Amino acid sequence: MTASRITSLDVARLAGVSQSAVSRVFTPGASASDKTTRKVRDAAEALGYRPNILARAIVSGKSRIIGLVVAYLENYFYPEALEKLSNALQREGYHVLVFLTSQKHGEIDDVVGEMLDYQVDGIVFASVGLSSDIAKRCQNAGVPVVLFNRYDDRKDIAAVTSENFEGGRKVAEFLLAGGHDRIAYIAGWKGASTQRDREAGFLAGLTAANRSLHAREVGNFDAEQAKAAARTMFDTPAESRPDALFVANDHMAFVAMDVIRHELGLGIPSDVSVIGFDDVPPAAWLSYNLTTVRQRARRMVEETVKALLAQIECIETTVTRNIAVEAPLIVRGSARIPEGWTDT
Amino acid sequence: MTASRITSLDVARLAGVSQSAVSRVFTPGASASDKTTRKVRDAAEALGYRPNILARAIVSGKSRIIGLVVAYLENYFYPEALEKLSNALQREGYHVLVFLTSQKHGEIDDVVGEMLDYQVDGIVFASVGLSSDIAKRCQNAGVPVVLFNRYDDRKDIAAVTSENFEGGRKVAEFLLAGGHDRIAYIAGWKGASTQRDREAGFLAGLTAANRSLHAREVGNFDAEQAKAAARTMFDTPAESRPDALFVANDHMAFVAMDVIRHELGLGIPSDVSVIGFDDVPPAAWLSYNLTTVRQRARRMVEETVKALLAQIECIETTVTRNIAVEAPLIVRGSARIPEGWTDT
DNA sequence: GTGAAAGCGCTAACAA
């Protein structure tokens, strides 16, 4: 009973025109008289015809599919970004083929192969480091690539991030202005440019005030490791315990807050000020009420889409390789607010 | 410089065989001699050939793409499910074309049209109610459909959910055993079968003990509305205030807990016991430590994939239409634990 | 502006 698909030929016959006329009517840039157009549209309507995208893709070489590779969906920044990205692309007439993968190199390799098989028109890598090998494969296939929330050291590949360095620096300034003394940091995965930039900015901020880090642990953007890091850092005598903590992302900051408050019985911000990075939704939940640096997902997505389409449509007028979106400090209650502090 | 794609013909020439021989080597069910296979594989390797999936799809009618429609990514149950689903499907050689949409009817309609354009081999609707019109369109197109975390009243369409009714009943029993007196419920969106079943089970549990609901508000699975619901419910004199609350999902439960604790200064579970549904990751975070009913995402995904593939591969041996996965109560600290309570 | 015809890269009869 599976009604076999209606083709352009069926429409052509009903409309009393040639098959290519039908094609033209449904091809944006093509020319057809008003009369033909109407006849064809009517016939198509009557038959419930829709052009076969796959056939179109095979001949035109454009699938209108964008591949999206995401490696780290546990961080609630990514679902949000995914949603916005998908919507933005849909608006432009593209669709998203999602590939969830671990960071393992072989896996990403495979995934890229499969995307290329599907003739994707472009690929977005979210929170994924790219081997130059992979980048080259995409280039060879003529498939534009944009990195989302990461950039590549070789700088020859389009990337959209927040102003992570600036964000880190703002945190340092805020903490310093708050009169904190023993300032600590829980780092993310060192392979990520986000981690490196945030820490570098943070340190720069401290250094500018002639201060240095009191303690540092590594959480690798992982909840379990962050928990361990927080424990070693705070389960110490009061004199040497940090009184302020910057965590490389919100996800780990929540874990750290829970350890500080519920395992060690310390107060936030009375004993310890905590600041995160991302501003994922739970940061605004009252239990955390986390002061954090906001990644403007919408803007980042806009820039990503723009960069991608620019490449696809070959508007390659000196493509800006590294786009950084401003990242404001969102002041909530998890860190002491300096006297007379005003947002800038 | 875009290296034009290598085709099976290129491989055939290099290998000194016919183009169809190449096709056969790359087609799972086809026959070719060892010698031919080796020659072809070598040539393909040398050239970096990969079959063009789109061309294959157009002629075979199978795209190996599964469409996924998700309407409600704010609930952290869905990112998790999406990840597992994508992985499971990848393992079976399928890929996921994601469509994020609002519940609006027209939108889902459009989305279905687009999926059909891409010749998807099947569609999963997550947290989406289906009009019979849409269901019919998919059926006409011969595209199998599975509902995830919803079922359809017409029961003629495959669906995978948790045992929501049972889950709700367990909550009632737990709260009753805990000696609670004024038991309240914050409802989700009434259009969702999950909401209806959870509440029905919950009420059945109360009724079985000759009890009834003390208070009921509607949160519609929305954070803002849940906040308002919690306020009207708990900003009341102590005598009439509920001492136990079941919330239709975790997402709203977090909001309610924050209102109860941080806005009204009440204790959980000392003043109010709170129980949710889903067991999303934040439920285990110490700040919430939420007693909740777990939706076993992995199992649900397995069943979804199984149901989908069964239909695709026409193993339609009396397809079980409505699959419900067992949903255990996860006892944490947000609700008073009855004396001598043991998990069953 | 329109139709005829070629061809995108592949699979699937069919003969050999």
Place this chain on the structure above:
DNA sequence: TTGTTAGCGCTTTCAC
């Protein structure tokens, strides 16, 4: 087992 051939549904010259 193999090669030949005919499409799949569409876009795109190319004459008219």
